Amino acid sequence: MNLVTGKIKGLRGSFLRGCLFFLSLVYGAAVVILAGFYGIRRKKLGAKVISVGNITLGGTGKTTLVEYLCAKLIPVGNKIAVLSRGYKRDSGRTGAQGMGDEPAMLQKKFPSIHVVVDKNRIQGAETAIQDYACDTLILDDGLQQWRIFKDLEIVTIDAGNPFGNYHMLPAGFLREPLFALRRADVFVLTQTLPGQELEGLRAELKRINSRALIVESRHEPLGVSRLNYTDELLDPEFLKGKPAAIFSGIGNPEGFANCVSGLGVKVARSFVFADHHDYTQEDILRVIQEAKEDGLEAIITTRKDAVKIRELGIKGQEILVLEIKLKITKNEAEFDRRLLKLFSF
Secondary structure, eight states: OTTTTTOSOHHHHHHHHHHHHHHHHHHHHHHHHHHHHHHTTOBOOSSEEEEEEOSBSSOOSHHHHHHHHHHHHGGGTOOEEEEEOOTTOOTTSOHHHHHOHHHHHHHHHOTTSEEEEOSSHHHHHHHHHHHHOOSEEEEETOTTOTTBOOSEEEEEEETTSSSTTSOBTTTSSBSSOGGGGGGOSEEEEESOOTTOOOHHHHHHHHHHOTTSEEEEEEEEEEEEEETTEEEEEEOGGGGTTOEEEEEEOSSOHHHHHHHHHTTTOEEEEEEEOOTTOOOOHHHHHHHHHHHHHTTOSEEEEOHHHHHHHGGGTOOSSOEEEEEEEEEEEESHHHHHHHHHHTTOO
Protein backbone atom coordinates (compact mmCIF):
# COMPACT_ATOMS: atom_id res chain seq x y z
CA MET A 1 0.00 0.00 0.00
CA ASN A 2 2.73 2.49 0.97
CA LEU A 3 4.64 1.58 -2.18
CA VAL A 4 1.64 2.18 -4.45
CA THR A 5 0.72 5.47 -2.79
CA GLY A 6 4.28 6.79 -3.10
CA LYS A 7 5.08 6.91 0.62
CA ILE A 8 8.16 4.77 0.03
CA LYS A 9 10.54 7.18 -1.69
CA GLY A 10 14.07 7.17 -3.07
CA LEU A 11 15.69 5.02 -5.74
CA ARG A 12 14.38 1.81 -4.20
CA GLY A 13 10.81 3.06 -4.21
CA SER A 14 11.08 4.32 -7.79
CA PHE A 15 12.55 1.03 -8.99
CA LEU A 16 9.88 -1.07 -7.29
CA ARG A 17 7.09 1.16 -8.61
CA GLY A 18 8.56 0.76 -12.09
CA CYS A 19 8.38 -3.02 -11.71
CA LEU A 20 4.79 -2.79 -10.51
CA PHE A 21 3.90 -0.55 -13.45
CA PHE A 22 5.27 -3.13 -15.89
CA LEU A 23 3.24 -5.85 -14.16
CA SER A 24 0.16 -3.63 -14.32
CA LEU A 25 0.53 -3.40 -18.10
CA VAL A 26 0.61 -7.20 -18.31
CA TYR A 27 -2.36 -7.50 -15.96
CA GLY A 28 -4.32 -4.85 -17.85
CA ALA A 29 -3.74 -6.55 -21.19
CA ALA A 30 -4.89 -9.89 -19.76
CA VAL A 31 -8.05 -8.31 -18.31
CA VAL A 32 -8.94 -6.64 -21.60
CA ILE A 33 -8.49 -9.91 -23.50
CA LEU A 34 -10.55 -11.94 -21.02
CA ALA A 35 -13.33 -9.34 -20.79
CA GLY A 36 -13.53 -9.17 -24.58
CA PHE A 37 -13.51 -12.94 -24.99
CA TYR A 38 -16.15 -13.68 -22.36
CA GLY A 39 -18.24 -10.70 -23.40
CA ILE A 40 -18.77 -12.03 -26.95
CA ARG A 41 -21.49 -14.45 -25.85
CA ARG A 42 -22.71 -13.56 -22.40
CA LYS A 43 -24.96 -16.11 -20.76
CA LYS A 44 -28.56 -15.11 -20.19
CA LEU A 45 -29.93 -16.50 -16.95
CA GLY A 46 -33.57 -17.35 -16.35
CA ALA A 47 -34.14 -14.32 -14.13
CA LYS A 48 -33.55 -10.58 -14.02
CA VAL A 49 -29.93 -9.85 -13.14
CA ILE A 50 -28.90 -6.66 -11.33
CA SER A 51 -25.15 -6.30 -10.94
CA VAL A 52 -23.53 -4.17 -8.23
CA GLY A 53 -19.80 -3.81 -8.69
CA ASN A 54 -16.84 -1.48 -8.67
CA ILE A 55 -13.75 -0.84 -10.74
CA THR A 56 -11.31 -0.40 -7.84
CA LEU A 57 -10.12 -2.37 -4.87
CA GLY A 58 -11.43 -1.42 -1.47
CA GLY A 59 -14.78 -0.59 0.06
CA THR A 60 -17.02 1.54 -2.13
CA GLY A 61 -20.35 0.76 -0.46
CA LYS A 62 -21.48 -2.15 -2.64
CA THR A 63 -23.08 -4.12 0.20
CA THR A 64 -25.02 -1.12 1.49
CA LEU A 65 -26.36 -0.58 -2.02
CA VAL A 66 -27.35 -4.26 -2.22
CA GLU A 67 -29.34 -3.71 0.99
CA TYR A 68 -31.03 -0.68 -0.61
CA LEU A 69 -32.01 -2.78 -3.63
CA CYS A 70 -33.40 -5.58 -1.46
CA ALA A 71 -35.46 -3.10 0.55
CA LYS A 72 -36.91 -1.64 -2.67
CA LEU A 73 -37.67 -4.94 -4.38
CA ILE A 74 -39.04 -7.08 -1.53
CA PRO A 75 -42.31 -5.05 -1.25
CA VAL A 76 -42.82 -5.42 -5.01
CA GLY A 77 -43.08 -9.18 -4.51
CA ASN A 78 -39.87 -10.28 -6.16
CA LYS A 79 -38.28 -13.57 -5.12
CA ILE A 80 -34.75 -12.34 -4.61
CA ALA A 81 -31.41 -14.08 -4.37
CA VAL A 82 -28.13 -12.31 -3.70
CA LEU A 83 -25.24 -14.08 -5.40
CA SER A 84 -21.99 -13.66 -3.50
CA ARG A 85 -18.52 -15.08 -3.73
CA GLY A 86 -18.21 -15.07 0.06
CA TYR A 87 -14.78 -13.49 0.01
CA LYS A 88 -12.29 -14.99 2.53
CA ARG A 89 -14.84 -17.45 3.88
CA ASP A 90 -13.77 -20.79 5.29
CA SER A 91 -16.03 -23.41 3.72
CA GLY A 92 -14.96 -25.91 6.38
CA ARG A 93 -16.58 -23.84 9.12
CA THR A 94 -20.14 -22.91 10.01
CA GLY A 95 -21.85 -19.60 10.64
CA ALA A 96 -20.50 -16.30 9.38
CA GLN A 97 -16.98 -17.71 9.01
CA GLY A 98 -18.23 -20.42 6.67
CA MET A 99 -20.62 -18.21 4.73
CA GLY A 100 -18.63 -14.99 4.69
CA ASP A 101 -19.26 -11.86 6.74
CA GLU A 102 -21.16 -9.83 4.12
CA PRO A 103 -23.46 -12.70 3.01
CA ALA A 104 -24.19 -13.55 6.67
CA MET A 105 -25.00 -9.91 7.39
CA LEU A 106 -27.40 -9.72 4.42
CA GLN A 107 -29.12 -12.98 5.35
CA LYS A 108 -29.68 -11.78 8.92
CA LYS A 109 -31.11 -8.44 7.81
CA PHE A 110 -33.37 -9.90 5.09
CA PRO A 111 -34.54 -13.38 6.16
CA SER A 112 -36.98 -13.56 3.21
CA ILE A 113 -34.25 -13.47 0.55
CA HIS A 114 -31.83 -16.22 -0.39
CA VAL A 115 -28.10 -15.54 -0.17
CA VAL A 116 -26.27 -18.01 -2.39
CA VAL A 117 -22.51 -18.22 -1.87
CA ASP A 118 -20.58 -19.72 -4.76
CA LYS A 119 -17.36 -18.66 -6.52
CA ASN A 120 -19.01 -19.77 -9.76
CA ARG A 121 -21.77 -17.18 -10.10
CA ILE A 122 -23.48 -18.99 -12.97
CA GLN A 123 -23.68 -22.11 -10.84
CA GLY A 124 -24.96 -20.02 -7.94
CA ALA A 125 -27.59 -18.47 -10.20
CA GLU A 126 -28.78 -21.91 -11.31
CA THR A 127 -29.11 -22.93 -7.65
CA ALA A 128 -31.17 -19.81 -6.89
CA ILE A 129 -33.49 -20.34 -9.85
CA GLN A 130 -33.93 -24.11 -9.65
CA ASP A 131 -33.95 -24.63 -5.88
CA TYR A 132 -35.62 -21.41 -4.72
CA ALA A 133 -37.59 -20.28 -7.81
CA CYS A 134 -35.99 -16.84 -7.65
CA ASP A 135 -36.92 -14.36 -10.37
CA THR A 136 -34.45 -11.63 -9.37
CA LEU A 137 -30.71 -12.09 -8.94
CA ILE A 138 -28.56 -9.39 -7.35
CA LEU A 139 -24.98 -10.02 -8.35
CA ASP A 140 -22.76 -8.72 -5.54
CA ASP A 141 -19.36 -7.55 -6.86
CA GLY A 142 -20.48 -8.31 -10.39
CA LEU A 143 -18.71 -5.86 -12.71
CA GLN A 144 -15.96 -8.36 -13.49
CA GLN A 145 -18.45 -11.19 -14.11
CA TRP A 146 -18.03 -10.79 -17.87
CA ARG A 147 -19.71 -14.08 -18.81
CA ILE A 148 -23.11 -13.08 -17.41
CA PHE A 149 -25.69 -10.92 -19.18
CA LYS A 150 -26.92 -8.18 -16.83
CA ASP A 151 -30.25 -6.38 -17.11
CA LEU A 152 -28.87 -3.51 -15.02
CA GLU A 153 -25.18 -2.80 -14.45
CA ILE A 154 -24.59 -0.58 -11.42
CA VAL A 155 -21.09 0.62 -10.54
CA THR A 156 -20.31 2.16 -7.15
CA ILE A 157 -17.60 4.81 -7.01
CA ASP A 158 -16.09 6.31 -3.86
CA ALA A 159 -16.54 10.05 -4.37
CA GLY A 160 -13.54 10.84 -2.16
CA ASN A 161 -11.09 8.59 -4.00
CA PRO A 162 -12.73 7.42 -7.22
CA PHE A 163 -9.83 5.87 -9.13
CA GLY A 164 -6.75 6.03 -6.88
CA ASN A 165 -3.65 6.86 -8.93
CA TYR A 166 -5.37 5.75 -12.16
CA HIS A 167 -3.04 2.75 -12.51
CA MET A 168 -4.07 -0.88 -12.85
CA LEU A 169 -3.23 -3.54 -10.29
CA PRO A 170 -0.65 -4.06 -8.87
CA ALA A 171 0.71 -0.52 -9.48
CA GLY A 172 -2.62 1.01 -8.52
CA PHE A 173 -6.14 0.14 -7.45
CA LEU A 174 -7.97 -0.28 -10.77
CA ARG A 175 -9.32 -3.77 -11.46
CA GLU A 176 -10.08 -2.88 -15.09
CA PRO A 177 -9.19 0.02 -17.40
CA LEU A 178 -11.48 3.03 -17.03
CA PHE A 179 -13.07 2.40 -20.42
CA ALA A 180 -14.73 -0.65 -18.83
CA LEU A 181 -17.10 1.87 -17.24
CA ARG A 182 -18.78 2.13 -20.65
CA ARG A 183 -20.65 -1.03 -19.68
CA ALA A 184 -22.37 0.70 -16.75
CA ASP A 185 -26.03 1.72 -16.78
CA VAL A 186 -25.82 3.58 -13.46
CA PHE A 187 -22.98 5.15 -11.48
CA VAL A 188 -23.64 5.47 -7.75
CA LEU A 189 -21.26 7.92 -6.11
CA THR A 190 -20.84 6.84 -2.49
CA GLN A 191 -19.36 8.49 0.61
CA THR A 192 -20.34 11.95 -0.66
CA LEU A 193 -20.14 14.81 1.82
CA PRO A 194 -22.30 17.95 2.12
CA GLY A 195 -20.86 20.70 -0.05
CA GLN A 196 -18.36 18.36 -1.71
CA GLU A 197 -17.27 19.43 -5.19
CA LEU A 198 -18.30 16.66 -7.58
CA GLU A 199 -18.57 18.46 -10.91
CA GLY A 200 -15.14 17.27 -12.02
CA LEU A 201 -15.94 13.62 -11.25
CA ARG A 202 -19.35 13.84 -12.92
CA ALA A 203 -17.77 15.39 -16.03
CA GLU A 204 -15.14 12.64 -16.16
CA LEU A 205 -17.78 9.93 -15.91
CA LYS A 206 -19.86 11.62 -18.62
CA ARG A 207 -16.83 11.65 -20.92
CA ILE A 208 -16.38 7.92 -20.40
CA ASN A 209 -20.07 6.98 -20.56
CA SER A 210 -22.57 9.67 -21.49
CA ARG A 211 -25.64 7.40 -21.29
CA ALA A 212 -25.22 6.24 -17.69
CA LEU A 213 -27.29 7.78 -14.91
CA ILE A 214 -25.19 9.37 -12.16
CA VAL A 215 -26.60 9.00 -8.65
CA GLU A 216 -25.17 10.55 -5.48
CA SER A 217 -25.41 8.89 -2.09
CA ARG A 218 -23.97 8.78 1.38
CA HIS A 219 -24.02 6.42 4.33
CA GLU A 220 -26.42 7.77 6.90
CA PRO A 221 -25.89 6.70 10.54
CA LEU A 222 -29.17 5.68 12.16
CA GLY A 223 -27.90 4.88 15.64
CA VAL A 224 -26.42 1.91 17.43
CA SER A 225 -27.62 -1.45 18.66
CA ARG A 226 -26.20 -3.87 21.21
CA LEU A 227 -24.09 -6.69 19.82
CA ASN A 228 -26.56 -9.42 20.75
CA TYR A 229 -29.72 -7.33 20.31
CA THR A 230 -29.37 -5.87 16.83
CA ASP A 231 -33.14 -5.61 16.33
CA GLU A 232 -33.34 -2.90 19.00
CA LEU A 233 -32.09 0.48 17.80
CA LEU A 234 -30.89 2.65 20.67
CA ASP A 235 -31.34 6.42 20.81
CA PRO A 236 -27.90 7.77 19.87
CA GLU A 237 -28.34 10.80 22.14
CA PHE A 238 -26.76 8.90 25.04
CA LEU A 239 -23.48 8.75 23.11
CA LYS A 240 -23.21 12.42 22.13
CA GLY A 241 -19.94 13.97 23.21
CA LYS A 242 -18.68 10.75 24.80
CA PRO A 243 -15.23 9.38 23.96
CA ALA A 244 -15.37 5.99 22.29
CA ALA A 245 -13.20 3.35 20.68
CA ILE A 246 -14.12 2.01 17.27
CA PHE A 247 -12.81 -1.08 15.52
CA SER A 248 -13.42 -2.59 12.11
CA GLY A 249 -12.14 -4.97 9.45
CA ILE A 250 -13.66 -3.34 6.37
CA GLY A 251 -12.49 -1.80 3.11
CA ASN A 252 -13.13 1.81 4.15
CA PRO A 253 -12.44 2.35 7.86
CA GLU A 254 -12.35 6.13 7.36
CA GLY A 255 -15.95 6.10 6.19
CA PHE A 256 -16.94 4.12 9.29
CA ALA A 257 -15.18 6.66 11.54
CA ASN A 258 -17.01 9.50 9.78
CA CYS A 259 -20.37 7.81 10.33
CA VAL A 260 -19.68 7.32 14.04
CA SER A 261 -18.60 10.95 14.33
CA GLY A 262 -21.86 11.87 12.59
CA LEU A 263 -23.71 10.64 15.68
CA GLY A 264 -21.84 13.17 17.79
CA VAL A 265 -19.47 10.57 19.24
CA LYS A 266 -15.87 11.54 19.94
CA VAL A 267 -13.71 8.88 18.27
CA ALA A 268 -10.77 8.64 20.67
CA ARG A 269 -9.27 5.32 19.49
CA SER A 270 -9.56 3.48 16.20
CA PHE A 271 -8.47 -0.15 15.83
CA VAL A 272 -8.17 -1.04 12.14
CA PHE A 273 -7.97 -4.68 11.05
CA ALA A 274 -7.60 -6.03 7.52
CA ASP A 275 -10.76 -6.25 5.41
CA HIS A 276 -12.73 -9.45 6.22
CA HIS A 277 -10.47 -10.05 9.25
CA ASP A 278 -10.95 -13.41 10.96
CA TYR A 279 -11.38 -12.22 14.55
CA THR A 280 -10.18 -14.14 17.57
CA GLN A 281 -11.18 -13.70 21.19
CA GLU A 282 -7.72 -12.23 21.82
CA ASP A 283 -8.39 -9.47 19.25
CA ILE A 284 -11.60 -8.40 20.92
CA LEU A 285 -10.27 -8.70 24.46
CA ARG A 286 -7.32 -6.49 23.48
CA VAL A 287 -9.66 -3.82 22.14
CA ILE A 288 -11.78 -4.01 25.31
CA GLN A 289 -8.73 -3.83 27.59
CA GLU A 290 -7.13 -0.86 25.82
CA ALA A 291 -10.43 1.02 25.66
CA LYS A 292 -10.88 0.44 29.39
CA GLU A 293 -7.35 1.63 30.15
CA ASP A 294 -8.03 4.83 28.18
CA GLY A 295 -11.24 5.45 30.11
CA LEU A 296 -13.41 5.31 27.00
CA GLU A 297 -17.16 5.06 27.50
CA ALA A 298 -18.17 2.98 24.49
CA ILE A 299 -16.82 0.48 21.97
CA ILE A 300 -18.44 0.53 18.52
CA THR A 301 -18.02 -1.76 15.52
CA THR A 302 -19.74 -2.35 12.16
CA ARG A 303 -22.56 -4.75 11.30
CA LYS A 304 -20.19 -6.61 8.98
CA ASP A 305 -17.76 -7.24 11.84
CA ALA A 306 -20.53 -7.94 14.35
CA VAL A 307 -21.74 -11.09 12.57
CA LYS A 308 -18.38 -12.75 13.24
CA ILE A 309 -17.72 -11.29 16.68
CA ARG A 310 -21.11 -12.51 17.91
CA GLU A 311 -19.99 -16.10 17.32
CA LEU A 312 -16.95 -15.71 19.60
CA GLY A 313 -19.17 -15.63 22.69
CA ILE A 314 -17.53 -12.56 24.25
CA LYS A 315 -19.29 -11.79 27.53
CA GLY A 316 -19.13 -9.11 30.17
CA GLN A 317 -18.63 -6.16 27.84
CA GLU A 318 -21.14 -4.02 25.98
CA ILE A 319 -20.06 -3.73 22.35
CA LEU A 320 -22.24 -1.49 20.24
CA VAL A 321 -22.94 -1.91 16.53
CA LEU A 322 -23.34 1.05 14.19
CA GLU A 323 -26.53 0.87 12.13
CA ILE A 324 -26.43 2.68 8.80
CA LYS A 325 -28.37 2.92 5.56
CA LEU A 326 -27.65 4.19 2.09
CA LYS A 327 -29.32 7.54 1.51
CA ILE A 328 -29.55 8.68 -2.10
CA THR A 329 -29.21 12.44 -2.21
CA LYS A 330 -29.47 13.05 -5.96
CA ASN A 331 -31.47 11.31 -8.73
CA GLU A 332 -33.19 8.84 -6.40
CA ALA A 333 -36.50 8.98 -8.29
CA GLU A 334 -34.87 8.26 -11.64
CA PHE A 335 -32.76 5.48 -10.13
CA ASP A 336 -35.84 3.81 -8.62
CA ARG A 337 -37.71 4.24 -11.91
CA ARG A 338 -34.97 2.44 -13.84
CA LEU A 339 -34.85 -0.29 -11.22
CA LEU A 340 -38.58 -0.96 -11.14
CA LYS A 341 -38.87 -0.65 -14.93
CA LEU A 342 -37.08 -4.00 -15.16
CA PHE A 343 -40.20 -5.66 -13.79
CA SER A 344 -42.87 -3.77 -15.76
CA PHE A 345 -44.66 -5.78 -18.42
